[in-house]
Amino acid sequence: MIELFNFILLIILIIVVIVVAQIRDLLSAVILFTVFNLILSLLWQQMRAPDVAITEAALGAGVTAVLLVATISKTRRQER
Numbered sequence: 279m280i281e282l283f284n285f286i287l288l289i290i291l292i293i294v295v296i297v298v299a300q301i302r303d304l305l306s307a308v309i310l311f312t313v314f315n316l317i318l319s320l321l322w323q324q325m326r327a328p329d330v331a332i333t334e335a336a337l338g339a340g341v342t343a344v345l346l347v348a349t350i351s352k353t354r355r356q357e358r
Contacts, residue, residue: 284324291317302357308346315339 291314298310315338322331 280324284321287317287321287324291321304350304355304357305347308343308350311346312339312343315342 294310294314294317298307298314301307301310315334318338319331319335322328322334
């Protein structure tokens with residue numbers, strides 16, 4: 279059961295990465311990138327690395343998302 283959950287998370291992770299690379303709206307890309315980091319932190323937790331999972335959730339999903347949204351607010355939202 280756990281292996282199936284990990285496999286589903288990996289498939290979702292791959293789909294999110296492909297969508298982030300294709301999307302033109304920068305704010306949507308940041309939101310999906312945050313989802314990517316949260317899923318990755320779940321995978322770290324499943325691999326029994328809770329310290330890495332907490333760091334990934336805090337820095338990858340939290341701080342990075344705030345910085346990227348602040349940057350987007352000072353520039354254009356759409357990629358050319």
